[in-house]
Amino acid sequence: MTKYLISFPSEAMVLTEEEFPTVVAESHAVIAEAQAAGVYVFGGGIDESVEPVLVAADGSVSNETYPGIVIKGGFTVLELPDREAAVEWSRKIAAACRCSQELREFMYDPQS
Secondary structure, eight states, X not given: OEEEEEEEOGGXXXXXXXXXXXXXXXXXXXXXXXXXXXXXXXXXXXXXXXXXXXXXXXXXXXXXXXXXXXXXXXXXXXXXXXXXXHHHHHHHHHHHHTSOOEEEEOOOOTTO
């Protein structure tokens, strides 16, 4: 089985305060469905209140990131039999979150 990353940037989720509780409940229901189906690996959101740092090969740490790279928002990792199943789960998450989802496939590494 292949692992897939389903994600969205935080600015993609545009909700009113009234919509927010419903979206939270519906997105949690999709995650519960994925857990019950045995395909859920991990999910969460980037804590945007904590600044990222860059850790170099020599172990030094700097208050920067790679130029042009911004990672924020929510993500889910699922282990699925094929891309068609990944697209279907992406649809479920998109509907629950009320925003489009990016779908990426992890490369297979026999050592991990």
